[in-house]
Amino acid sequence: MDMNAYLSMFIDESNDHLQSLNENLLRLESAPEDLSIVQVIFRSAHTLKGMSATMGFEDLASLTHEMENVLDLVRNNKLKMDGFIFDTLFKGLDALEAMVQDVVGGGTGKADVSHIVASLKAIVSGDYKTAASAAGAPVGAGTGNAVNAGGAEAGGMELDQFQFSVIQQSMETGHHVFHINVKVREDCMLKAARAYMVFELLERSGEVVKSEPSVQEIEQEKFDRSFSLYLITQKPMDELKVQIENVSEIESAQLTLLDEESLSLLSKPSRPEPAAARREGDGKPAADDNKPRAGAAPQAAGGAVTKTIRVDIERLDVLMNLFSELLIDRVRLEQLASEIRRGDLTETVEHMARVSGDLQNIVLKLRMVPVESVFNRFPRMIRDLAKTLDKKVDLVITGAETELDRTVIDEIGDPLVHLLRNSIDHGIETADKRRQSGKPETGTVNLRAFHSGNNVFIEIGDDGGGINRERVLATAVKNGVVTAEQGKTMSDEEVYMLLFAPGFSTAEKISDISGRGVGLDVVKSKINSLGGAVSVQSQLGKGTVFSIQLPLTLSIISAMLIKLGSEKFAIPLSSIMETTIVRREQIHHIHGNRMIEFRGAIIPVVSLSRLLESPDFDESQETETEAVIIRKGDKWAAVMVDDFIGQSDIVLKPLGNYLNGTAAVSGATILGDGQVALIINPNALIK
Structure with missing residues (x-):
């Protein structure tokens, strides 16, 4: 079976499932006890795994399988979600998205995800200590959310839920847990380098769980002369102390052994609410109950099902280009019918205009996508x-x-x-x-x-x-x-x-x-x-x-056609407030700028002929001139023109580099008589 025929479908559906996984995982982070959300996530992951395996993308399938194992434990109440699990699942989603994008670019979808797989397997086995190491978390930086007041604290350092559990499990299995305070000499020139040497030494001896300041701050020398950390190790205290103090420019190292009594003083921290995303109508992140979100789509199929079909976007582009040509011919036919004035021709052209108008609305709606x-x-x-x-x-x-x-x-x-x-x-x-x-x-x-x-x-x-x-x-x-x-x-x-x-x-x-x-x-x-x-x-x-x-669209717009001498231009109707006539005596000169009073406000006058250097029209010679009132936000301006031609639907054509330096012109269109008219950019006329 030729899998290439199904590749496009796989990519589209994979992106849909990944988006669903991201959205629902965010919802679950706000409501960790809501198992209905876990069920939705599990189904998406299961479908994605099956699709990937069928298409032969083994790395995608294996990573999704490991994520599925974690979610299976959660939905069966055998595992409680926490900060570390959420972070690991989000890392897995990032890796899945990267692999799908590799497939989009013609790649094989392969990636080294062994560290994420190891973390997921460690979560399933319950070995959180291994999970932290496998996840590649920065030493001492922590992997969960930091606790607020009331959290676990020792030696002036706060511990999050995951760090607390790691220390507790390590002590239960016979490991030593030390609180170490290291002080560098006052004349030390490279504090960060000395701190790095201490961390490297300790990592060879055991596992650093937490540091104060954080590893990032220590690397940037954002500490005075001392820093503290927790170390899990099998080595004796005296040996560690000698090794640390033997590091160049280290003044002293104070080690304190944590025992069961000191551990009992540490209460398990409560997890703070994460940053949440919600839609208007939710009222608040749905963390307090198991009710479905307000405005959320119902899970059960109850109403009529809308049938859809996936269409290659290039086909829509071809359809739009063909219709654009049809629109130009329609305008040309309307002009010819008005010149010939034959009844049956006029009636036929009018009917064609109505049908093509309906077709235009359908084509434009096909290209419309929700934000x-x-x-x-x-x-x-x-x-x-x-x-x-x-x-x-x-x-x-x-x-x-x-x-x-x-x-x-x-x-x-x-x-x-x-x-x-x-x-x-x-x-x-x-x-x-x-x-x-x-x-x-x-x-x-x-x-x-x-x-x-x-x-x-x-x-x-x-x-x-x-x-x-x-x-x-x-x-x-x-x-x-x-x-x-x-x-x-x-x-x-x-x-x-x-x-x-x-x-x-x-x-x-x-x-x-x-x-x-x-x-x-x-x-x-x-x-x-x-x-x-x-x-x-x-x-x-x-x-x-x-x-x-x-x-709304960049393809077909309604515009007002105007004349400047022998040349024709188009101004988008969306920017036009109204048309008017300006007499010469109404124009005032204020600080070197021409202004007119319009509906109780003083607005500037823009000479389109001067701006576009039109040689055969000069409104200064006219006693009264037609003008278009345009608006940009809350700013208004009056644009002086020679004459109005009328309203028309026009097709936007890019100019390329031909008039690239002219801000007042945004494109061109072909009129019914075959002439080319430049399209004015009203936003460039108002400063």
Whole structure:
């Protein structure tokens, strides 16, 4: 049997199952006792294992099998979920996704997952100590969630649930557990290097369970002269003490043996709630009961089943291109029928226009994809980020069913990732700072999508510290983005938009979390290339909202056709508020800018002929001129034109590099008479 014929189906269904596993594992982390979620996860893992084995991807099948063994114990109440098990299962999911992506790229789907398999087998056998070692966890960094006040503590160091159980089991099996405090000499020049030598020595003698400060902080020399750790070993205390103090530039080593009495003083810690992701309508993470989530799809099939079919996206692209050509011919036929004025021809063309209009709606809907396909990636990302930054974050997703053109969906993923990372890193404060500000410890990030006219808006809002205007302005002046004099006259919104200037970053330290020292200019340039716009609103101490405006589709749009002399242009209707006539005496000159009063507001006048250097039209010679009122967010402008032709559906054609440097032009279209008309980008006309 030729498996290549089924490869596409395998990839699609594998991605669906992996997404389901990620989502449900996040739900289970918020409700570890809910066995109904475990059943859903187990079924997805079991199906994925069978598919992988059938297709001959043995590494995929074997890893999924080991994950299935763990889940089987959990669903039969033989194993309780904890932080270490969750982390190991998430690592397994990451490895599965990497292997599927390798298959997508034409690879064999093979990968070295022996360390994850060893961890999973150790969980099944109950040997947690082996599991920690096999998982490759950083020595002393811990593998579970850190406990709060009331957790296990000894020698000034807090232990999480997993570390406590490791020490307890080790003492029961006859191992020694030492609390060791190491002090380096005051004149030591390379403290991190000496600490590394101590850790290397101790790892040869046993297993380091926990260190204070953490291993990462010690490597970065973020400690004064001493550091502490727990060591499980068979070696005697005196021998260890001599070996440590023999390391160059180590001043002293104090070792304390933990016995059953000191162990009894350590109470088993309670596990804190993890960062959770929820949909609006849940009210809170479903950790308190076993009720299904509000708005969740029912498990039992009760209603009518929608029949679907998978279609290769390239076929949809071909269909759209063919329909685009049909649309151009339809407009041409309508023009010819109006010139010939023959009744039966006009009637036939009108009927064809109605049918092709219905066909157009169907073709466009075929290309529409819910933003849920992008949003579903973010709960897992937020969970991992919150854990990395030691913050508590709740992601609330609203409007995931909102639909966008596939070409737009493919492009917005990276900008949204950047903005979400920015909100978690720079927006949401640490739990301590939030408590001091009188806020809940858990910060909230809202990801919202909704339709408005011919546009889709996506908002990323947080209840963090907000944007500090003075800090942004000072950085902008320092980097030469604006002058100090310009900054004094700028509104808050204008200052916030400086965040999108090329190379702008307020980060005191470059990190891999959000900016990487690059800033948000990549977000703005990507959104602008899609014909969209981005804006910012913020309140210091209250939070920030980034709003992205995107067109519904990039293929076929409704536009107003206008003339400039002998040339024709198209302006998207989604940006036009209304049309009007402007008389010469209505135009005022304010600070060198031409302005008109329109509906109680003063708005700028844009000369399209000057901007596009049109030689055969100059509105300054006219006593009155037609104008199009366009809007970008809450900003308005009047665009002066020669004459209106009318409204029409147009097909967007890219220009390539021909007019790449002209921001006012976003593309071209072919009109019914065969002429080419340039498409104006209204967002570029309003600064």
